Amino acid sequence: MTGRPVYIVDGARTPFLKARGGPGPFTPVDLAVQCGRPLLARQPIPREAIDLVVLGCVNVIADEMNPARVAALRLGLPEQTVAFTMQINCGSGMQSIDTAYRYIRDGSHEMILAGGAEALSHSPLVLREKAVEWYAGMAQAKGPVDTARRMGGLRPDFFKPVIGLERGLTDPITELNMGQTAEVLAHRFGISREDADAYAVESHHRLARAQEAGLLDGEVEPAFDTDGGVHERDDGVRPNSDMASLAKLKPVFEKPHGKVTAGNASQITDGASWTLLASETAVEAHGLTPIARIADSDWAALDPSIMGLGPVLSATPLAQRHGFGPDDIDVWEINEAFAAQVLSCLAAWEDDAFCREVLGYESAFGRIERDRLNVDGGAISLGHPVGTSGNRIVLHLANALKQRGARRGIATECIGGGLGGAMLLEAA
Numbered sequence: 001m002t003g004r005p006v007y008i009v010d011g012a013r014t015p016f017l018k019a020r021g022g023p024g025p026f027t028p029v030d031l032a033v034q035c036g037r038p039l040l041a042r043q044p045i046p047r048e049a050i051d052l053v054v055l056g057c058v059n060v061i062a063d064e065m066n067p068a069r070v071a072a073l074r075l076g077l078p079e080q081t082v083a084f085t086m087q088i089n090c091g092s093g094m095q096s097i098d099t100a101y102r103y104i105r106d107g108s109h110e111m112i113l114a115g116g117a118e119a120l121s122h123s124p125l126v127l128r129e130k131a132v133e134w135y136a137g138m139a140q141a142k143g144p145v146d147t148a149r150r151m152g153g154l155r156p157d158f159f160k161p162v163i164g165l166e167r168g169l170t171d172p173i174t175e176l177n178m179g180q181t182a183e184v185l186a187h188r189f190g191i192s193r194e195d196a197d198a199y200a201v202e203s204h205h206r207l208a209r210a211q212e213a214g215l216l217d218g219e220v221e222p223a224f225d226t227d228g229g230v231h232e233r234d235d236g237v238r239p240n241s242d243m244a245s246l247a248k249l250k251p252v253f254e255k256p257h258g259k260v261t262a263g264n265a266s267q268i269t270d271g272a273s274w275t276l277l278a279s280e281t282a283v284e285a286h287g288l289t290p291i292a293r294i295a296d297s298d299w300a301a302l303d304p305s306i307m308g309l310g311p312v313l314s315a316t317p318l319a320q321r322h323g324f325g326p327d328d329i330d331v332w333e334i335n336e337a338f339a340a341q342v343l344s345c346l347a348a349w350e351d352d353a354f355c356r357e358v359l360g361y362e363s364a365f366g367r368i369e370r371d372r373l374n375v376d377g378g379a380i381s382l383g384h385p386v387g388t389s390g391n392r393i394v395l396h397l398a399n400a401l402k403q404r405g406a407r408r409g410i411a412t413e414c415i416g417g418g419l420g421g422a423m424l425l426e427a428a
Contacts, residue, residue, distance in 0.1 A: 003105035005280045007290035007428055011395040012039040013273035014223045016383040018236040019121035024270045025225035028057050028117040028387075029064045031272035032071040034223040036115070039274050040075060045286045047076055050276075051109040053083035054099050056092025056116035056387040059123050059168070060085065067117060077113075087387070089416040090335065091299075092116055093273060094390025094423060098297045100277045110282040116392070117272035118385035123168070125161035134158060171417060174305045178337065178416055179253035179260045185308045185344035186259040189351075193259045196339035197246040200264035200380045202370075203336060207377025208239035215376055219399050236267045236383045264339040269383025273391040275398075290428035292398035295408070296322065300420045308341035310420020311412035312348045313358075316365050318422045319410065326366040330406035333393040335413035336378035345414075346373075375400055389413065394423055401427050 012035040017024055026034065032055060040047070055068035064070050072083040088095045093116025100112035127135070134153050141147040170177040176184070185191070210216055211233055223231040241263075251258030252265070283290060298321075300313035311334050319329060326349070334342050348354045349365040356362065376396065379389060393411040401409050405427075412422035 004107060006101045006104045006294045007278050007280070007283055008292045008294065008395070008398045008425070009276050009278045009283065009288045009290045010039060010043065011219070011273065011275040011398065012036070012221045013219060013388070013392055013395060014271050015220055015231045016234045016236065016269045016271035016385060017231055018383055019268040019270065022121065024119060024121035025227070025229065026119060026223065026270060027061055027064060027122055028059070028119045028272065029067045029070045029074065031119060031223070031270060032067065032115060032117040032274070033074045035221045035272055036071065036075045036113075036274050038221045039276065043276065044288070045111070048078050049282070049286065050077060050081060050111050050113050052100070052103065052112045053077065053081060054096040054112060054114045055083070055085050056087070056096045056391060057085050057118060058087050058089060058092055058387040059118060059120060059164070061119070061122050061124070071117070088419065090337070090384070090386050090413055091390050091415040091419060091421040092387040093392065094394060094411070094413065094421045097275055097277065097294070097391060097394050098421070098423065101294045101297065104277055104279045111276070111278045113274060113276055114391070115272060115274035116385075116388035116390060118387040119270040120268045120385055121270050124164040126164045126167065127161055128157065130155070131158035169416065171304045171307070176305055177253065178307070179265060181305055181307050182260050182338035182341045183254045183258050184305055186340040188306075189344040189347040191259060191340045191343045191347070194243070195343055196259050196264040197243055199339040199343055200246060201241050201243060203339075203374065203377045203380040204238045204241040206375065207234065207237045207381040210376035211237065215403060219396060234382050236269060237377070237381045259340050260338055264380065266337050266379035266384035267382075269385045271383065271385040271388050271392070273388050273395055275391060275395050291402050292425045293428050295424040295426045297421070297423045302418050302420070304418035307416055307418045308337060308344060308414045309348055310414035310418070311345045311422065312420070314420035315410050315412040315422035316349070316359055318424055322424065324408075326368045329408060329410050330372060331375060331397060331400050331404065331409035332368055332373045333397045333409065333411040334374060334378070335384065335389050335393055336374065336380045337384060337414055339380060341414060390421060394425070397425055401425060
């Protein structure tokens with residue numbers, strides 16, 4: 001692509017912490033600060049060298065409006081530093097990087113802090129519409145007689161709120177929740193329950209191996225809560241996961257024969273991630289050592305009922321724009337929203353008819369070898385804090401390329417609402 005070179009010079013994330021039935025120890029901004037402080041502390045730059053802060057966050061809590069700005073100030077950046085929050089569902093954390101990439105590439109900025117933060121355990125409880133109407137009526141009551149009359153409209157279910165996250169994960173156009181869209185794909189591409197479970201087992205095993213080998217040590221910063229607790233690792237991983245244990249789980253969305261279970265779907269999780277992007281001018285001026293160069297990006301839109309194919313529609317044209325086939329990409333990161341969804345993407349790339357009819361290509365894109373895909377696990381074992389995941393997969397891809405001495409990689413994800421995003425990285 002034309003424009004100035006743009007580099008990822010560093011990045012950090014918190015451990016991803018599994019939600020356990022109540023608000024976790026950190027809000028989105030808390031998480032962003034926990035990994036942002038050590039990241040900035042190790043940079044040989046003054047705080048004012050950062051031109052902009054961009055943060056992806058979907059479930060913004062009431063006490064942290066525009067969490068990008070709140071986080072920037074808590075991180076000690078100057079008051080003059082512009083900071084804004086963006087929301088494109090699961091793509092928010094990647095969109096923050098893409099926005100920074102384009103600003104720097106086009107010459108308006110030199111160094112940008114781009115991240116994602118999400119605390120799904122803090123998702124709000126929402127009153128039912130009838131309950132809201134009743135409370136509004138009570139507030140408008142005039143005198144004790146009117147108040148008593150309106151009290152007669154009180155119903156027991158007014159005290160039973162709806163989980164905001166549940167509504168947020170349901171597409172308002174198709175009225176399908178995200179798990180049901182994965183079931184649609186599993187049916188279309190013939191993904192079996194055994195296929196999905198086997199993929200989930202491998203995700204857990206790969207993450208466990210990466211943790212034990214120290215491959216995430218430079219990426220994950222410990223988080224310290226106000227009770228003195230230390231959170232050092234992603235805590236949703238199940239190293240002993242096996243097919244027998246997963247086979248006992250019942251389908252969640254399409255009973256009794258569905259393919260998606262709690263064991264082969266991404267976990268509800270809290271976590272934050274930052275990447276520090278810089279121009280070549282900034283790299284040279286501050287003596288920075290990049291870990292990867294952002295070569296290109298692409299976004300796509302499709303039918304929300306098959307939103308899980310977003311990686312196919314965004315990553316394929318991105319690769320082919322540069323003349324790359326599957327074997328030219330050394331490492332792939334595909335966000336594991338659901339095992340059936342990832343497997344459907346792999347099947348679509350090998351499907352002549354699909355690639356011809358949907359992508360307009362003469363034949364199939366080709367096979368992506370599993371030893372190049374999500375080499376250190378993914379959202380099934382790590383978790384999927386919605387506004388963060390896109391940032392994490394780009395950061396981890398950059399680190400994986402460096403660790404393996406690889407040349408190039410693609411990070412891509414499906415996005416609720418029928419979208420997909422992809423980013424091409426090259427070794428610095």
